[in-house]
Amino acid sequence: MRRGRTARRVASLVSLGFFIVLTACAQNAPQDTFHNLGGPVARKELNLSTPVFLVAAIIFFLVEGALVYATIRFRARSDRDVPVQVHGNRVLEVTWTLIPAVILAAIAVPTIGTIFSLASTPSGPNVVRVDLTARQWWWEYKYPDLGVVTANEMHIPLGKNVAIKLRSVDVIHSFWVPRLAGKQDVIPGRTNDLYFSADKAGTYLGQCAEFCALSHANMRLRVIAEPQAKFDAWVQQQKADAIAPTGGDAAHGMDLLLKNQCIFCHTIRGTQAAGKVGPDLTHVAGRMTFAGATFDFTTDNLIKWVSDAPAMKPGAKMGRGLADYHLTPDDVRAIVAYLESLK
Template sequence: MKKKSVLLALGVLVLGLGGGALAALPSLPTPSILDVASPNAREISKLFWLVMGFSIFVLAVVVAFMTAGIIGGLRDRNHDEEPPQTHGNLKLEIAWTIIPLIILAILLVPTLSAIYRLEGYAAPEDALEVNVVGRQFWWEMVYPELGIVTANELVAPVGQPVRLNLASGDTMHSFWIPQVAGKTDLIPGNQRAMWFTPEREGVFYGQCAEICGDSHANMRLRLVVLSPQDYEAWVAAAQRPAAPPEDALAQEGAQLFVQKGCINCHAVQGVNAYNRAGPDLSHIGSRTSIAAGMLPNTRENMIRWLRFTDTVKPGVAMPNLGLSQEEAERIAAYLETLTLPEFDLRAAIRGEGPQNHVNASGYPVDEAGSLSETEIASMEGDR
């Protein structure tokens, strides 16, 4: 009896500690196939619940047999006689072979049906076309019909089909935004495609789902779904270059951007910088995050990124330029001015007015899904 009490107390303690640990986790929005935002995701969610239902049924049956066996063993534990020994049971072996086959056969029908509905139809002719290239460890987004290039944030209008032409620029990746579609692998040398229709406005978080290197876990992306009016305003703004910097600090940063060789890898619309080895920075000041979703887009985080690139994101192709604090501050001030003309994407996400959101400093940045200050400080301390 004493032994049982000790085991029971330990079990309660473990459950209590586990529950406390879960409660202490930050409440960040997590990509989920259960919170669907497109017909494609709904098909996947239905299949998930069907498989989950069968799994729970099988688990219940197994636990019932285990419980019956344990209780029966406890009742007979004081008997001196050895229990009967059974070696093989043909009927039981046939049963536990046939029953799983029947369950799998039942699941096969809705699975094949869902695959056909998801992949058996081409995207509608009016679908928005976006070319997506996965690179270590970021995403390039190109709107070929609109002449827009951006990175890590895919912007689309609600209710319009979106066709993604997927390719890899180096190794294998997998494009996955669970709330709108399933995973699609990006294989070097192969062109893949997928499409979906977002049903509601908001920000939906995605992730590379194929191990692709040191910073695979931090190869994130965001789908920003806007109203048709806001989307049209975003397109008009994204097709125009950012205004030249007027602040003296930002002007010095623009000069350093050239002198330090940043233009050799990054394109900036309206400036003599057309290279695409790294993300296009034409309107980086308007993005909600930097470093492929790792850091909220603030000047302080941009300075951290410029100075400690290889520490914040190990394995990234961007070299450490050895910038001083002052040089990083000036370049960060310049990049902060590269915003969408007369449109504030963050205000549009929050639903503040239909269109023509004028950029203003001091807007709170959407920090969901990004690294915390403690995590960033820890990385810098490890340097």
């Protein structure tokens, strides 16, 4: 009688726990590896994970159940209890060695299959090639066949495979867009490969997954998957040189930018700014974010950034506009106006 009530209580507690976990998982998590996946690579990885998790859950309940049962069932009633002295059992030992081995072998087969199927990088004219360079703390994407260079926000056409060559110029990073594909480390001195494709349009969030010092947390990225026509239009726009503003703050800002040290690090095609250290700014205003996809591309954020970048992003290699480059707040506003014109 009493035992039944306890069991019911335990059961309701357990189901309550499950409910809490499930609701927690269902909340909006844009880097979730389990829900709303955007492409076949991530799905292939999930399709392998799900049955493994199920098997693990079953084993978990069986073994923990046996332990908890044993703990409750075999409690000493008195100090004088003398249990039967069992030293072992050969059949049992062989059984519980073989059963896990068989289960693991069963998991190993599809695992190896998926490893090899993910390792065969697609090629051909229908593949979008991207050369990725990781730096502390942002990403550069070059599309060698399309003549496009951009940073942090990668545009890809829906349904096409994107084959990425990953290189690092400083320390080890790891490229990760959870809803599209698992991680690929980016290691100096090596070229690694990663491919994925998206079959759902949208903006996919990601970030660097290998510790890379001070602003590791601020090395984020986005992948924007869009229909082919939209992607083609984006490419056309990206290929064009920057258009010089004809007057107002923006023109003044362009002057200031080109006279200052900005040009040693940044490229703005169509001007003499041709630095290769920082992100290409030719179409920077076409991005939603900046500085490792960390900050929204807004006037306020840009003013803060140009005034004092390291204060916003620890370790940022760009100097402080006010203190190091001796810009006035008005200069900063003008430069920001120019940046905002670089659509």
